[in-house]
Amino acid sequence: MFQSDTLEHAVDLQARSYALLRWMADGIQRGFIAFDAAHAYADDPRAAAAWIEHHYAEFPPDARPRREHLSEFCNLFASYLSDGHRLVAEPGLRRYSPDAHCFCQMCSWFIHAPSLRSRPLSSGDQRRADRRMRDCLDALALEHERLLEDAEVSALMRDADLREALALYAYTETLLRRLQGWSVENGVPLALWRRFAWTANSAPKRKFQLSAEAILAAQRLLHERLAAPV
Template identity: 45%
Template sequence: MLDRSELDHAIDLQQRSYCLLKWMASAVRDGFIEFKTAHNYSTLPEAALGWIDGHYLNIPADARVERELLPAFTSFFSTYLENSFDLVAEPGKQLYSPDAHCFCPMCSWLIDAPNLKTKRVGPRDKRRADKLRSDALAQLAIERSTPKTDSEIATYLSDHDCRRDAALIAYGHDLLERVNGIANGPAILSLWRGFAWSPSGSPIPKFKLTSDCILDAEQRLIDALLNRG
């Protein structure tokens, strides 16, 4: 069962991470961010932590957390940088001379920030998303002492409403993993579109993810598991 307080925390980190992502991309594009300090970091979460801590007071309030929460925040933020975006293959990449540019993972990403686009979700990613749905539903069935076979799980997921709810709880589990810097790549974009997009393939206007969305979906699936036997 998913925990409300943990979900609240993860969703807050998600929203602030996305705000930071947008702010940083625009700041690089507008020349607000400079690359003059060398950072001795080898991993992206570590580099992000050092960079954000060093620029803390310049970052908008809705795009940062209290300093004591920075390790979890930067771990979550790094999952956006590693798995949600691709560089646009077009000329115009920003160039910096070696003596003006730090080549730590964070600054290397920042150079390309204005040229980012959402990753393409391919067939493999969709299959991975299906596996995450199945695993989430199967785990929920076990927790409720109603274990199901793979065939039974597939039958549940053939129902549109169950499939949407399974996407929500799978996404909830992924949010908690991202707090620890674990990312599942574009499959998560596929899950997102399974509940935040309409069946016609467009974003649902004004959709906002909340803990209630996920926990209500979990309860509906529990009811379905118990009522169908």
């Protein structure tokens, strides 16, 4: 069961890490952010940690975590680089790093942040997100001493509200894992996010903001449906 204080903490760090992405992209585009990331840890949260520690005092308040939360913050921030975003190929642009000696993911990502976009989701991403949702649903059902058959799952998933609640619940599980530095299958967080934060017409919901209250409401709905007589 998700607890309110845990969710408030996770949602706060999620919002701050995304604010840092936006601030950093704007800063690099305008040329006022120096780049000195640690090249040796291109796919490791330590690379993000080195950069964040160096520039911590420069961050705007909404992108700056408390120092005691830096480890979790860096874990989450680094996970965005490998999962949710990619460089967009544009004519006339090339990968660049200081002194032209490193073209690792971290270096290229920072330099090209203004060209960063959410990467297109693949069918594999969607299948992995489906499995994550099914795993969460099965785990919740066990709390009610139920073993779900495929037909029962299909019946439950015909409910649009329940599908959205389950996607939000599953995303929250991945968020908590990412904060701890645990691995999450590539593409899953982004695929899940779009199932509750985007409209049925594949556009971001206007003014959508992740909240602990919404997650707890989703959790309640799932438990209510699973506790109901079959």
